[in-house]
Amino acid sequence: MASTNNNPKVLLKRTFSLKEQASLILCTDTMAQSSRHVVEEFANNVSDEMPIVFVSFETPNKPKYARQFIDASGKTSKQLISVLQPYLPQPQEQAPKMHLVIIDTLNYILSEDLTQFISTIASPFVTILATYHQSIPTWRSPEFENYPAAIQLLQFIANTVIEVTPKTSIDEDDLEADLSRFVIPRNLNSHIFYVTLTNKRKSGRAIKNKFSINSKTHEYEYVIEKQEEHVEESPEMFEGLTTFNLNTSEKQKLAKDQVELPYLEAQSFNSGGAIVYEFEKDDDYDEEDPYEDPF
Amino acid sequence: MSVQKQELQIFSDHTVLSKHLFEGASSNLMMVTDTAATNASWLVNALVETVTLGGPVSLNGNNSSSAEVFSVPVKVVVGSFLNSKSHFTSSFDRLKIPRNEYSVLEIAEDLVLKNVGKPVDVVIATILKQFQTALGERSLLVLEKPELLMALFKLSSDDLHLKLINPLLKLCSLLIVVTSVESFDNDFPENLGKNTVEFVRFTTSCFHKSFLVLSVRPLDTGKAKDVTGTLALTRGGALLDVSAVQPVENHYLFHNFKENTSLFYR
Numbered sequence: 001m002a003s004t005n006n007n008p009k010v011l012l013k014r015t016f017s018l019k020e021q022a023s024l025i026l027c028t029d030t031m032a033q034s035s036r037h038v039v040e041e042f043a044n045n046v047s048d049e050m051p052i053v054f055v056s057f058e059t060p061n062k063p064k065y066a067r068q069f070i071d072a073s074g075k076t077s078k079q080l081i082s083v084l085q086p087y088l089p090q091p092q093e094q095a096p097k098m099h100l101v102i103i104d105t106l107n108y109i110l111s112e113d114l115t116q117f118i119s120t121i122a123s124p125f126v127t128i129l130a131t132y133h134q135s136i137p138t139w140r141s142p143e144f145e146n147y148p149a150a151i152q153l154l155q156f157i158a159n160t161v162i163e164v165t166p167k168t169s170i171d172e173d174d175l176e177a178d179l180s181r182f183v184i185p186r187n188l189n190s191h192i193f194y195v196t197l198t199n200k201r202k203s204g205r206a207i208k209n210k211f212s213i214n215s216k217t218h219e220y221e222y223v224i225e226k227q228e229e230h231v232e233e234s235p236e237m238f239e240g241l242t243t244f245n246l247n248t249s250e251k252q253k254l255a256k257d258q259v260e261l262p263y264l265e266a267q268s269f270n271s272g273g274a275i276v277y278e279f280e281k282d283d284d285y286d287e288e289d290p291y292e293d294p295f
Numbered sequence: 296m297s298v299q300k301q302e303l304q305i306f307s308d309h310t311v312l313s314k315h316l317f318e319g320a321s322s323n324l325m326m327v328t329d330t331a332a333t334n335a336s337w338l339v340n341a342l343v344e345t346v347t348l349g350g351p352v353s354l355n356g357n358n359s360s361s362a363e364v365f366s367v368p369v370k371v372v373v374g375s376f377l378n379s380k381s382h383f384t385s386s387f388d389r390l391k392i393p394r395n396e397y398s399v400l401e402i403a404e405d406l407v408l409k410n411v412g413k414p415v416d417v418v419i420a421t422i423l424k425q426f427q428t429a430l431g432e433r434s435l436l437v438l439e440k441p442e443l444l445m446a447l448f449k450l451s452s453d454d455l456h457l458k459l460i461n462p463l464l465k466l467c468s469l470l471i472v473v474t475s476v477e478s479f480d481n482d483f484p485e486n487l488g489k490n491t492v493e494f495v496r497f498t499t500s501c502f503h504k505s506f507l508v509l510s511v512r513p514l515d516t517g518k519a520k521d522v523t524g525t526l527a528l529t530r531g532g533a534l535l536d537v538s539a540v541q542p543v544e545n546h547y548l549f550h551n552f553k554e555n556t557s558l559f560y561r
Contacts, residue, residue, distance in 0.1 A: 031502055034532035057457070058504045060465040061321045061536045073461035105503065108453050133532070136499045139492040182328065182476040182498065184508060186544050189530040 008209040008222045012197055015160055016045035018100065020199065022159035023122040024130065028151065031135040031179050032188045033166040037215035038195060039102060042129055044218060046100060053087045055080070055103045066102070077113045081120050089125040096125045103130040111138070111150035115157060130154075135179065161198040166190065167212060191215045194223065300355045301547060301560045303341060305507065305528060306540045311345040313540045317369050317433045317468045321536035324464055326505040327473045328498070328512075330480075333524040335473060335511040337549075337556040339373075339437055340390055342471060346371050346435050347396040356555050369468070370431040371397040374422075375439035379403055389554065400425050407447055415448050419458050426463055436467040442474055442497050446490070452497035460501070472501055476510070505531030507542040511549075523551045525561065 014020045025042075027035035043052065043065035054066035062069035068087045072080050089096030101121060109117055122128055132154055140149070148156075155161055166188050168175065178185055192214050199207045210223040238246040248256070279285065306313040316323065327342075329335035341351035346369050373383050383399040402422060410418045430436060441459060444450050464470045478494035487495070502508060510527045518524075526547040535542060546561040 029532075031499065031532065034503065036532070036534050040534075057461075059322075059533065059536070060461065061323075071461075073457045107500070108457065133499070133503050136503070137487070137492050137495050139489045139496075180479065182479040182510070183512070184510065184527065184529040186527075186529060186546065189532060 008211070009220055011199060011207070011209065012211055012220055013045070015197060015199065016041050018046050018050070018098065018127055020160065022127055024118055024128045024158045025160045025162065026154050026158035027129070027131045027162045027164060028134050029131060029164040030133070031184070032175060033164045033193045034189050035131045035164045037191055037193065037213070038162055038164055039129065039131070041213065041215055041218070042100070050098055050100055052100045052102060053084065055084065055101065057108045058104045072108070077109050077117045081117065084121060088121065089123065099126045101126055101128045103128065106130050106132050106150070106154065107136050111153065112144065112147065114150055114153055118157060159200050163196040165194045165196070167193050301558045303351055303354055303547070303558055304543060304545065307543055308540050311351050312342060312469070315537050315539040319537060322464050322468060322470065323506055323536055324470045324472065324504045324533065325507050325509070326501050326531060327471055327509045328476045329473070330475065330477055330512060332513040333511050336386070337551060338509060338511060338526065339439070339473060340386060343371055343373070343387065343397060343437065344390060344392060347392045353390050353554065353556065355557050368433070370434035372400065372426065372429045372434060373397065373437045373439070374400040374402050374426060376403055376406065376443040377440040398429050400429055415450055415454070416458070418448055423459065423462055426466060430466045434467045435469045435471070436463060437471045437473065438463065439473040440475065441472065442494060445493055445497065452493045452500060455497060456500055474498055474501060503532035506533045506535040507531055521550055522548045524549060526558070
């Protein structure tokens with residue numbers, strides 16, 4: 001039987017349309033690629049009847065898809081929860097509707113308040129879709145030195161984690177070096193990008209898949225990560241590199257393959273911890289001496 | 296042989312500041328970054344000229360041909376935590392911008408002296424009130440070096456964003472935050488102190504709110520005889536909440552010579 005979960009593209013579609021049960025969907029992004037387009041994909045895929053509450057720390061503009069807009073500026077996490085509660089399904093409601101709460105960034109909430117904030121809002125009828133900007137540094141005071149970082153906590157409690165990365169030809173290290181100097185290369189934050197979807201199953205298994213997304217055409221492509229091919233050594237590889245002879249002849253290769261490595265012998269023992277001692281011709285061994293035999 | 300000068304174009308309708316930015320009810324944030332070696336004041340002047348005079352006339356030796364006619368009057372307000380009011384008025388006078396076309400707020404003048412011993416919230420409320428009075432429904436606000444408040448009043452980056460930047464963004468159609476990226480040039484990022492982290496946090500948070508970043512930087516190879524630095528236009532972390540236009544990414548070289556600035560494609 002073909003399970004829907006076995007088809008990565010179907011799983012992504014189900015995640016975007018909130019058909020996969022999840023209390024917290026975490027989007028992690030960087031300066032190289034923002035999660036805004038991913039949030040738009042969710043809004044595009046969910047049912048029109050689903051109430052969407054948008055909690056904003058970053059923009060005063062109410063998105064078209066949002067039924068309720070909450071400006072979180074200047075509110076503590078407790079105040080924010082009390083403002084948000086009336087728009088969420090109430091405990092006395094019978095058969096409440098599924099609600100989607102979008103939080104544009106969790107970076108402004110203190111890491112020590114984060115889990116409480118999330119757990120107070122989350123319920124079987126509320127899905128939280130929240131973004132965490134990984135490029136924003138956080139000062140950690142010595143008293144919280146051993147407390148997990150916000151991103152670690154969030155990745156632990158989230159049912160689904162969507163990591164957003166740019167689709168660019170720039171080398172990853174070069175890009176990181178540029179962004180750390182606030183030098184922003186072209187063609188980042190584009191509508192075409194990669195997402196790595198980590199879906200945590202109830203069994204505890206996590207499924208990780210990578211997709212290429214075009215948020216203008218709403219096309220998703222499953223990306224199969226290529227395994228690095230093992231390159232056989234050839235004499236041409238060393239040509240012009242150095243004046244030393246780095247090549248290995250066929251005879252040398254054969255000799256190398258035949259060398260018996262010491263750990264191979266250790267593996268052939270059935271009882272662990274035995275000492276292998278081979279007598280050599282100069283060893284003086286007295287059979288009658290009880291202290292002579294170390295075994 | 297002379298190198299062809301290029302016109303500054305920021306939006307897909309070939310304008311520096313599109314009229315569509317000021318037509319709807321949305322508020323958008325744009326970021327201008329500079330360094331100690333390359334100041335972005337020429338770019339700020341060009342942006343103010345665009346709204347007040349119809350085009351960036353100080354660029355390319357007054358030969359700029361693009362003229363944007365704003366269908367609705369746009370209020371231009373400048374607030375700086377670094378420079379005094381006279382700094383801007385004398386600069387705009389030289390560019391022949393009529394004084395009734397803009398207003399510069401007195402913020403940097405005796406900022407610390409006037410507010411010494413006051414709680415931070417009171418200081419911010421006073422500053423906000425100044426802006427509220429000056430800004431209108433459709434307005435462009437240039438906010439220069441707000442990060443200085445963090446150093447002056449021991450304010451955190453988050454408080455600065457939530458208590459000042461966000462309320463200001465609500466008050467105008469386009470907020471241009473001019474900020475320094477000097478704190479990013481750190482040789483030992485693993486040993487960053489609290490203050491540096493806060494400065495970097497402020498700029499990075501600003502990036503995620505901006506639909507476009509205009510970075511003014513020196514050349515990596517140093518200052519040249521005919522090139523002062525680079526201007527890079529790149530998308531920020533936010534989406535522009537105006538459907539009619541989109542920001543365009545571009546890289547320019549610029550040369551400051553006396554009062555003039557020339558732009559070349561990179």
